[in-house]
Amino acid sequence: MMSSPENAILICRVCDDSNGQPHYGTICCPSCKGFFRRVYMSEKKFECYRGNMCVIQKGTRNICRACRYKKCLQVGMNVKDIRGKYTSPSTDCEVSSSAESTPKSSKDTEMGVAEAMEMAQVYMNLEKYCENNYCESNMCREEENQLIDRMLGSNVLDLIQKTSPQCPRFKREWKPLEILNFENFCRSWSRSIVHFLDFATRFPVFNQLSPTDKVPIYTSLKSQT
Template sequence: MLVKQETLSQTASYGTSHNELNDTLLMEPSDIKMYPTEDTPAREGQPVKRKKGPAPKMLGNEVCSVCGDKASGFHYNVLSCEGCKGFFRRSVIKGAQYTCKNSGRCEMDMYMRRKCQQCRLRKCREAGMLEQCVLSEEQIRLKKMKKQEDGTARTSAVSVPSPAPEMPPLAPEQQEMIEKLVAMQKQCNKRSFLDRPKVTPWPLNQDPLNREVRQQRFAHFTELAIMSVQEIVDFAKQLPGFLELTREDQIALLKTSTIEIMLLETSRRYNPAIESITFLKDFSYNKEDFAKAGLQLEFINPIFEFSKGMNDLHLDEAEYALLIAINIFSADRPNVQDHELVERLQQPYVDALHSYIRIKRPNVSMIHLRGQT
């Protein structure tokens, strides 16, 4: 369940204490971000400067340096959205010349980007987009041909019949670890289920103009979110080694992993037959219910798309539990001090998931995990 910080801060007035979530995470309220918020874009006329090398890891809350829409990555040297990426590429390839009806003085945003192409192209260049990074149609064609040739070569190399090696079973310590993880998760879920009567009931009144009804839906979703966060914290505290970390590292890991774990937990509760997400066994919600609780479609749609995609993988309880443990022990989180210890705590879960998938899904040719291929 995903709610804004402003949502959490208002909950006290609807019957749920905001201190519950604050105490749970051991952090300041201002630090909690339950889904992406916009960062300040680059100043007008100042190109985005970026060091050479791999693009930085996306946090999920970056905005396009050109129009302010949600960024999808670094394109042509600039953090930008898919729309501005495609617009810049088409403009460069065609050598397009645009005209502005406002003498080149348009302020660029998600609305104006469709109205004034000249100012949009100017803003792309000011942000730092480089024309030399745009491949021509011929370069793209040659690149595709090379990729196809490489793929054909790899297929030929692996298509030679050979006896399939028998996969070794899980090591006893891995089997025991996985069983404990699954049991821990079930225990945490059970505690939440027992707290179900404490959740503000979902209102039966469907009047969209009734303020009390809106507040009740708001409180209902927020309390479910708090219970989800409590489950994550309880689970983390039971992971071997977590409590050996400093208090500061525990806070840093929980603060930054919570949103990702909540998405994983949401996806495992997705029911594709009715396109709904079920919490605490009985509470099922579709997109319309999420909207009634105050979330906007720009956040609702990605939640359901992610949930559907994960559901299509047919992961089992063991795989979800291992993914969550790996997610918690991610040493690259901001403000983590003892990276070496966190990585050491994470590695057994990575190894176990890799071994588990090789046995359960022998036809999967490659699994991309930390330190594994």
């Protein structure tokens, strides 16, 4: 016996949850409906640090807000159907009237804390990866110093684009094992630059910058190192 339309199971087109209903121009679950509205009303801009390739399913939908919101738009969720904010197709910056505005709920605050913790974990994992990304070199110290001299003599753009010579990725020691002199300072400083470039080039937002925009970031690091 065929089920009636009233009893048909609708699947959320965003996360594949089984309790979908018509909302905002498509079929979505209450969770994705509320998420879409909150993100649009807050005007927050989210970024994915996993290459914008996150799989959005019921069990993973809270992992990446950027990919989840992008999926909402891809399946046809329409901001025009959000009441209290959207007034015309010409702008995405209208704000609701004071009568319609409501204070942020504790749930929104919890989402902000969760987002911050998630971002902190991403930074920590990347920093740990870069710190452990080293290899033993058979290069003698004299050859290493020559390579470092060539690296330090390169222009900034060649350093950023990694087309210039780079010092070996030796393990960085934080204990005072040697007396600091000019040679050791240049060696440590050069290794820090390579560490920074390994770190920065794994962020999509950094790679999307133009070379001229990357230069101030590099020079800022140079002045603080």
